[in-house]
Every structure is written in structure tokens, then in C-alpha cells.
Amino acid sequence: MRWSWPAARGAVGGRIRPRSSAQSALSGFAADLPFVLVDVELAEQPELRLIGRLLDGVHAPLRLGAPVTVAFEDLPDGMAVPAFVLDAES
Amino acid sequence: MTGVFGGRGEVAIAGYAQSGIERHASVTLGALAVETAGRAIADAGLAVGDVDGFVTGALFPTAGAYAVEDGVSIVSANWLAEHLGINPRYATGFQGFGQIPGSVAIAVNAIVSGAADYVLLHRALHNPPGRYHANPMRRAGGPQQWTVPQGYFGPLAMIALPYNEYLQRYGADRETMAKVVVEARANGARIPWSYWYGRPLTVEDYLAAPMINDPIGRFDCDIPVDGVAAFVLTSGERARDLPHRPVYVLGYASGAPTTHRLPLHWPLDDIMSIGSETARRLWQATGLRPGVVDLPQLYDGFSPFVYFWLEALGFCEPGEAHLFVQEGGIDSSRAGALPVLSGGGALGNGRMHGVPQMLECYLQLSGRAGERQRDRAAIGLACHSSPHYGGAVAYGAQPPEG
Numbered sequence: 001m002r003w004s005w006p007a008a009r010g011a012v013g014g015r016i017r018p019r020s021s022a023q024s025a026l027s028g029f030a031a032d033l034p035f036v037l038v039d040v041e042l043a044e045q046p047e048l049r050l051i052g053r054l055l056d057g058v059h060a061p062l063r064l065g066a067p068v069t070v071a072f073e074d075l076p077d078g079m080a081v082p083a084f085v086l087d088a089e090s
Numbered sequence: 091m092t093g094v095f096g097g098r099g100e101v102a103i104a105g106y107a108q109s110g111i112e113r114h115a116s117v118t119l120g121a122l123a124v125e126t127a128g129r130a131i132a133d134a135g136l137a138v139g140d141v142d143g144f145v146t147g148a149l150f151p152t153a154g155a156y157a158v159e160d161g162v163s164i165v166s167a168n169w170l171a172e173h174l175g176i177n178p179r180y181a182t183g184f185q186g187f188g189q190i191p192g193s194v195a196i197a198v199n200a201i202v203s204g205a206a207d208y209v210l211l212h213r214a215l216h217n218p219p220g221r222y223h224a225n226p227m228r229r230a231g232g233p234q235q236w237t238v239p240q241g242y243f244g245p246l247a248m249i250a251l252p253y254n255e256y257l258q259r260y261g262a263d264r265e266t267m268a269k270v271v272v273e274a275r276a277n278g279a280r281i282p283w284s285y286w287y288g289r290p291l292t293v294e295d296y297l298a299a300p301m302i303n304d305p306i307g308r309f310d311c312d313i314p315v316d317g318v319a320a321f322v323l324t325s326g327e328r329a330r331d332l333p334h335r336p337v338y339v340l341g342y343a344s345g346a347p348t349t350h351r352l353p354l355h356w357p358l359d360d361i362m363s364i365g366s367e368t369a370r371r372l373w374q375a376t377g378l379r380p381g382v383v384d385l386p387q388l389y390d391g392f393s394p395f396v397y398f399w400l401e402a403l404g405f406c407e408p409g410e411a412h413l414f415v416q417e418g419g420i421d422s423s424r425a426g427a428l429p430v431l432s433g434g435g436a437l438g439n440g441r442m443h444g445v446p447q448m449l450e451c452y453l454q455l456s457g458r459a460g461e462r463q464r465d466r467a468a469i470g471l472a473c474h475s476s477p478h479y480g481g482a483v484a485y486g487a488q489p490p491e492g
Contacts, residue, residue, distance in 0.1 A: 023152060025223035025244045034304075037242055039251050039357060040356045047349075049357055051242045051251070081239045 143206025147189025278438020365477025
């Protein structure tokens with residue numbers, strides 16, 4: 001399955017599903033623990049779901065259906081990885 | 091096309107052996123498999139040379155960066171046959187999810203078709219030194235490039251998301267799940283070969299254990315082990331001439347995912363909608379319904395699977411499995427309860443995948459469970475993996491009528 005990102009960053013709305021945080025078996029993530037993963041259903045296309053980091057910190061209040069917006073995490077070597085932030089009104 | 095399995099009750103389990111289940115065995119996995127297979131064949135009243143079929147699902151279910159070496163970290167059907175000194179007519183391995191129902195289906199079909207008369211079905215599980223899923227990966231390619239850079243990796247994250255979805259959607263809590271794990275460990279503590287033999291768990295211990303991947307705590311996971319189980323299958327007709335009471339295979343079903351997802355992305359809705367289709371196929375293939383199953387052995391490699399199977403199979407309404415558990419519905423010491431973990435499951439034995447479920451069906455239905463023998467055990471169900479990816483096999487103490 002393929003999907004394309006909208007041209008403008010931050011234009012994707014989504015609804016947060018559950019979170020998951022704590023340990024990772026990937027040693028490359030040791031310094032980032034704990035972090036929050038969310039399963040987001042795109043507002044533009046129901047049932048299209050993707051997983052990303054939530055950038056609001058491990059103590060952010062989370063609930064099913066909370067709206068989020070896409071954000072990007074900048075990584076070394078010019079890479080950017082899509083992630084999410086909670087919308088202000090949530 | 092009726093969906094009814096044409097080989098219903100034609101094949102039976104005739105004998106078994108289970109190795110000790112240890113964190114790290116004192117011999118290599120291959121040696122343990124050869125020894126266990128030999129005991130299973132003898133238990134069925136056969137000689138090694140009688141076995142002409144070998145079936146397994148050899149998967150080494152780690153997300154870690156470990157080498158797969160036949161005879162050391164896995165044991166294939168061909169490896170085992172060769173090291174028993176047999177050149178079998180039929181030897182193969184199941185490649186999908188739910189290795190136990192998958193390989194039972196292959197063994198049954200081989201016997202019904204006459205491809206083999208006596209099949210040795212085995213499962214060998216290995217626990218490598220170090221962390222089970224540890225992986226030093228620094229770059230991800232292929233489909234993993236869409237999940238790994240986010241930190242989404244391995245089976246713990248896979249199960250944590252749908253479990254949290256279940257908890258939030260249905261208002262379930264970890265105190266209730268403690269009852270599932272305590273039940274598994276109480277039963278496992280009574281099984282001499284279990285890793286947890288003599289070591290039940292308390293609710294307090296469960297809740298005090300470290301969180302691994304919120305909301306999955308340490309005891310929601312089965313413990314990685316070295317262990318081998320082997321079963322001998324043959325036709326019901328031949329099995330009736332062997333020493334032990336045959337246990338008949340009444341049919342099987344496996345999941346068939348139709349949603350396109352990234353690796354290990356298992357939304358709760360996928361698990362339940364596709365899992366219900368797995369169940370529908372199972373009831374259709376076997377002619378059974380939930381109400382006639384007195385020994386459903388549900389898969390519990392992660393504790394939430396018990397809820398998912400209870401609901402997918404129709405023992406509980408969607409969202410109500412946790413209430414059923416809360417009310418003592420799976421307490422196998424209580425008359426009228428569903429003994430879904432009476433064999434201890436994976437949580438009560440160690441990471442033997444679907445073996446404890448199949449073994450409990452065999453032991454109870456053949457009347458060989460010793461002091462654990464239950465009064466009512468006529469129809470059993472052995473589940474493995476998730477309802478949407480794995481499968482289940484139905485067993486009967488008698489062949490089906492008609």
C-alpha cells in the first residue's frame with residue numbers, strides 16, 4: 001500500500017488512537033525513552049491509519065478520538081520523520 | 091462449497107511428549123528435539139521407523155538480530171527426520187502465523203490424502219542469550235522504513251496499541267487483566283514441565299511488575315524459553331489400535347487478513363473483524379458452536395489475546411470479555427466457568443507458542459491429565475496467535491457422528 005503526503009506540512013488532520021511508551025528493543029532509541037507512539041486515523045481518509053511519535057511528551061493527556069496534526073522531527077543527514085502533536089483545543 | 095471440513099474426525103492424536111521448559115536448556119535445541127520426538131513416538135506405541143511424515147512450523151519468533159541456524163535456534167522437519175535416521179515420504183513446514191494450527195492442518199491433510207500414515211508434528215522454541223528482541227538496527231528499509239524510524243518496532247509495540255485501545259474503548263483496567271495472568275500461572279504452577287511449576291503469581295505481584303510498553307507489563311508477556319513438544323498423528327482407524335485413547339481432529343481455521351497494514355500494525359478493529367471471520371470459518375468447518383465447546387484453550391502469548399479470542403469466538407459480546415473475566419468467568423476451579431487457561435497457556439508455561447493449548451486439549455480429551463483431569467472434556471479448541479492472523483483447531487474425544 002502506498003500513500004502520498006500532502007504538499008504542505010501540517011495539513012494532515014488525524015485522530016489519535018492509543019498510545020504506547022516505555023522500552024524499545026531498538027538500541028538506537030535508548031536515549032529517547034520513554035516516548036509516546038500514537039495510531040492515527042487520517043481525517044481525510046477513514047481507516048487509513050499510521051503510527052507516529054506524539055511530540056507532546058509522555059504526560060500529555062490522551063484519549064481516543066483526540067484530534068492531532070502532523071509535525072515533523074528533524075533527524076541528522078537532512079532526514080525528517082513525520083510525527084504528531086495534539087491540537088490545542090483537545 | 092459448504093465450508094465443512096471433509097476430513098472431520100478422520101485423523102487423531104495418538105501420543106505426545108513435552109520436554110522440560112527452561113530459560114536455557116543444557117543441551118542444544120536439536121538434541122532436545124530428537125530426544126522429545128523419540129519419546130513421543132514411543133508414547134504412541136510406535137517405533138521410529140514407523141513414522142513417515144514430519145511437520146512443523148519452525149519460526150524463530152524474535153524481532154532481534156539473531157542468526158537462524160537449523161538444529162540450534164530452530165528445528166525444521168527435515169532436520170529432525172534426518173537426525174532420527176529417517177528419510178520420510180513427507181516432510182514440510184508451515185510458513186504463516188499460528189504455527190500450531192497451521193502445522194496441524196498440514197499433518198491432517200497429509201494423513202487424509204495418504205501422503206503419510208504416521209506424522210510426527212513438533213515445535214521447538216529457542217531462547218537466545220541476551221534480550222529476546224534486542225536489535226542494533228540503525229537504518230530501516232522496505233516497509234519497515236515507515237515504522238521503525240518512529241520507534242515502532244517489535245511485538246510489544248504491536249500488542250500495546252490495540253490493548254490500550256481496548257482499555258480505553260471499553261473502560262477495562264489492569265486489575266481485571268491480573269485475573270487472566272493469575273489464572274494462567276495458577277494452572278501452570280501445577281504442570282511439572284512448566285517453567286513456572288510451583289510458582290503461582292499474585293495480583294499484587296502482577297501489578298507491581300515493571301511496565302514494559304504501556305499498558306503491557308512484564309507479566310502480560312510469556313517468558314522466552316527453550317522447549318520442545320512433539321505429537322504423533324495418524325488416522326483415527328489406526329489410532330484405535332494404539333495404546334492411548336485417540337483424540338480426534340474435528341477441523342481447523344486460520345485467519346486471512348484483508349486489510350493492508352504496515353508490519354505489526356494490528357488495530358483492534360482489524361483483530362476483531364477479521365478474527366470474527368476466522369471464527370465463522372471454524373464453526374462452519376467443524377459444525378460446532380461456542381456452546382458445545384467445554385475446553386476452549388485460548389492463546390495468551392500476550393494477555394490481551396485472551397480477551398480478543400473470547401470475543402472473536404463468540405463466548406462474549408464485543409467489549410465484554412473483561413467483564414466476564416471480572417466475574418470469574420475463566421476461573422477453571424469454579425464449576426460452570428469456561429476453563430480457557432486450564433493448561434496454563436503460554437503465560438503459565440513459557441513461550442511455547444500454541445503448544446500448551448494443543449497439549450491441554452490432548453491430555454484432557456484423552457483422559458491423560460492425571461490429577462488435573464477435568465470431569466467434562468469432550469470438545470476442545472486450541473487457539474494460537476491473534477484471531478486475525480492465527481488460527482484454531484477443534485478436537486473431540488469421540489469422532490463426529492454420522
